[in-house]
Amino acid sequence: MTEHTTLITGGAGFIGSNLAHRLLTMGRKVRVLDNLSRPGVEQNLQWLRQQHGSLLDFVRADIRDAAAVNEAVSGVQQVFHFAAQVAVTTSLENPQEDFAINALGTLNVLEAARSRPVPPAILMTSTNKVYGGLEDLDLSVQGQRYLPVAGEVAARGIDEARSLDFHSPYGCSKGTADQYVIDYARSYGMTTLVFRMSCIYGPRQFGTEDQGWVAHFILRALRGERITLYGDGMQVRDVLFVDDLVNAFLLAEQNAARLKGRAFNMGGGAGNAISLQDLLDRIEQLHGKRPPVSFDAWRTGDQRYYVSDTQAFTRETGWQAKVSADEGIARLFEWLAQRQEKRGNAPAGAGERQVAGAV
Numbered sequence: 353m354t355e356h357t358t359l360i361t362g363g364a365g366f367i368g369s370n371l372a373h374r375l376l377t378m379g380r381k382v383r384v385l386d387n388l389s390r391p392g393v394e395q396n397l398q399w400l401r402q403q404h405g406s407l408l409d410f411v412r413a414d415i416r417d418a419a420a421v422n423e424a425v426s427g428v429q430q431v432f433h434f435a436a437q438v439a440v441t442t443s444l445e446n447p448q449e450d451f452a453i454n455a456l457g458t459l460n461v462l463e464a465a466r467s468r469p470v471p472p473a474i475l476m477t478s479t480n481k482v483y484g485g486l487e488d489l490d491l492s493v494q495g496q497r498y499l500p501v502a503g504e505v506a507a508r509g510i511d512e513a514r515s516l517d518f519h520s521p522y523g524c525s526k527g528t529a530d531q532y533v534i535d536y537a538r539s540y541g542m543t544t545l546v547f548r549m550s551c552i553y554g555p556r557q558f559g560t561e562d563q564g565w566v567a568h569f570i571l572r573a574l575r576g577e578r579i580t581l582y583g584d585g586m587q588v589r590d591v592l593f594v595d596d597l598v599n600a601f602l603l604a605e606q607n608a609a610r611l612k613g614r615a616f617n618m619g620g621g622a623g624n625a626i627s628l629q630d631l632l633d634r635i636e637q638l639h640g641k642r643p644p645v646s647f648d649a650w651r652t653g654d655q656r657y658y659v660s661d662t663q664a665f666t667r668e669t670g671w672q673a674k675v676s677a678d679e680g681i682a683r684l685f686e687w688l689a690q691r692q693e694k695r696g697n698a699p700a701g702a703g704e705r706q707v708a709g710a711v
Contacts, residue, residue: 356380356381356429357381357382357383357409357427357428357429358375358380358381358382358383358428358429358430358431358432359382359383359384359385359424359425359428359430359431359432359472360372360382360383360384360385360431360432360434361385361386361415361421361424361431361432361433361434361435361461362385362386362415362433362434362435362436363382363383363384363385363386363432363434364384364386364388364393364394364396364397364400364410365386365390365393365396365434365435366396366552366554366556366557366558366564366594367434367477367552367594367597368384368386368396368432368434369393369396369397369399369400369556370554370555370556370594370595370597370598371432371598371601372384372400372408373400373403373404374598374602376400376403376404376407376408377404379407380407381407381409382404382407382408382409383409383410383411383424383428384397384400384408384409384410384411385411385413385415385420385421385424385435386410386411386412386413386435387412387413387414387415387435388412391558392558396556397410399556411423411424415435415436415453415457415458415460415461416452416453416456416457416460417460418460418463418464421457421460421461421464422460422463422464422467424464425461425464425465425468425472426468428472429472429473430472430473430475430605431461431465431472431473431474431475432475432477432601433458433461433474433475433476433477433533434477435453435457436453436454436457436477436526436529437449437450437453437454437522437525438522438563439522439563440481440520440521440522440523440651440652440653440654441651442522443520443521443522443525444520444521444522444652447521447525450521450522450525451521451524451525451528453525454522454525454526454528454529455525455528455529455532457529458476458528458529458532458533459529459532461474461476462474462532462533462536462542462544465542466536466540466542471540471542471543472543473542473543473544473545473605473608473609473612474533474536474542474543474544474545475544475545475546475547475601475604475605475608476529476530476533476544476545476546476547477546477547477549478526478527478529478530478533478546478547478548478549478615479522479523479526479530479548479549480510480548480549480550480617480619480655480658480660481518481519481520481522481523481526481527481653482516482517482518482523482526482527482530482548483510483514483515483516483517483548483655483658484516484517484518484519484523484653485517485519485653485654485655486510486655486656486657486658489502489505489656489657490502491656491657493586496585496586496627496629496630497586497588497625497626497627497629497630498586498587498588498627498656498657499588499657500657506622507622508621508622508661508663509590509617509619509621509622509625509658509659509660509661509662510617510658510659510660510661511617511661511663511664512548512614512615512616512617512661512664516531519652519653520652520653522653523653530546530548530615533545533546534546534613534614534615537612537613538613542612543608543609543612544612544613545604545608545611545612545613545614545615545616546614546615546616547600547601547604547615547616547617547618548615548616548617548618548660549618549619550589550590550591550592550617550618550619550620550658550659550660551565551566551589551590551591551592551619551620552591552592552593552594552597552619553566553567553591553592553593553594553680553681553684554593554594554595554680554683554684555594555683555684555687556594557594557684558571559571559688565628566591566631566681566684567684567688569628569631569632569635569643570635570681570684570685570688571688571692572643573635573639573643574639574688574689574692575692576643576644577643577644578643578644578645578646579632579643579644579645579646580645580646580647580648581628581645581646581647581648582647582648582649582650582651582654583647583649583650583651583654583656584647585627585628585629585632585645585647586627586628586629586656587627587628587654587655587656587657588625588626588627588656588657588658588659589619589625589626589627589658589659590619590620590621590622590624590625590626590658590659590660591619591620591624591625591626591677591680591681592618592619592620592624592660592673593620593673593675593679593680593683595674595675596620596673596674596675597618599671599674600618600665600669600671603665603669603670603671604616604665604669606669607668607669610668611668616662616664616665616668617660617661617662617664617665618660618662618665619659619660619662620660620673620677621659621660621661621662621673622659623673623676624673624676624677624680625659625677626677631681632645634677634678634681635681635685638681638682638685639685
């Protein structure tokens with residue numbers, strides 16, 4: 353297999369396809385490993401092929417297949433490991449499958465890399481769920497948002513010094529993978545990094561099932577379908593536009609040897625924090641009408657407040673989020689509206705759950 357290749361596991365997904373497009377546009381050879389199990393990803397793969405042709409090397413395989421992963425890692429210098437089971441609700445329904453994909457799948461990637469004479473650098477996307485439900489945060493209600501009473505947390509968010517507290521099978525499986533990736537730098541001297549992600553959104557996100565809540569809200573609004581809010585809709589997340597995330601990936605890659613063995617919280621920060629109710633307001637502005645809403649009980653592991661303190665990564669690399677929440681949501685709304693217009697106002701797919709909330 354060709355040298356100087358970047359492997360992206362889960363590379364046909366929302367984040368993976370955006371990163372692949374950036375790298376391919378730069379003239380880099382990219383290998384995508386994906387099992388194409390998630391709705392919409394085949395469209396992303398087709399788009400990448402149309403845009404970039406032979407620079408893209410696609411491997412259809414499952415991250416649980418150690419032999420396939422080992423072959424895909426051959427000859428690459430950088431691995432971006434995004435392949436994962438991403439929904440808390442799915443992990444509650446099938447924790448064994450969740451663990452096999454997130455924990456054992458990550459171990460397959462690490463071991464494939466470790467077996468190489470010069471192991472490639474690995475950057476893995478983890479989750480804010482490794483910090484648990486954050487039940488100890490003293491919160492107040494301000495307008496239609498929960499905000500921390502402690503001024504420093506309200507101004508900056510949650511930093512990496514926060515104790516880990518895996519919550520839900522999903523939190524446990526991703527937390528296991530998170531810690532393995534960090535430890536392979538410590539135990540084996542490999543170049544590994546972890547991004548603990550908040551809510552990422554942008555074009556090529558299809559918002560199906562119970563993951564990708566910003567796109568999901570917009571899609572349901574465009575279809576005139578009801579949105580179910582779990583809890584009261586005042587839970588807060590910091591949202592990060594995918595272009596800003598790709599910029600962070602490239603800076604992490606450039607500085608990986610210096611930053612290896614560390615985990616960084618990654619999101620839009622306090623300046624891009626919104627509640628679910630705030631998003632409904634923004635959709636109403638863009639769409640001209642407010643989508644119908646109903647409420648249901650809080651879900652397991654749903655944090656009332658999570659905002660990433662990204663200062664550590666900024667200090668190390670100079671990275672800053674550049675796309676504001678208002679601008680980014682408008683850009684995603686336009687992309688999804690154009691796509692919806694082309695497809696017609698079709699009902700949600702049979703496999704799509706008619707629910708939404710912050711994951």
